[in-house]
Amino acid sequence: MALRGVSLKAKGKSSKGSKGSEDRSLSESVKEWSTWAMRKAKxxxxxxFITLVIIISMNSEPKPQLSQLLSPI
Structure with a gap:
């Protein structure tokens, strides 16, 4: 009897069909888009940030040359 109740629940969930798949596809689309946007934002x-640091440091006193900014020493 327990198996019969489980199968009825599964059928009940699948009877929503198109609306459930629309919601699922919309949520998957939003999730994929947000993942894509976060990767691009990163x-x-x-x-x-690297560009900003170089620009700020080039405008500071004393004015370093670009080669001095990029060298590790």
């Missing part, structure tokens, strides 16, 4: 932030 890359933009990373390279933007």
């Amino acid at each position: 890359i933009i932030t990373h390279y933007g």
Whole structure:
């Protein structure tokens, strides 16, 4: 009898059919888009920060040359 109740619950959930699949596809689309956007934002932030540091340091006193900024010493 317990198996029969489980199968009825599964049928009840699947009877919503198209509305459930629409919600699922919408939520999957939002999840995929947000993942894509966060990856792009991470890359933009990373390279933007490096550029910002170089620009700020070049405008400071005393003015270093670009080769001095990029060398590890």
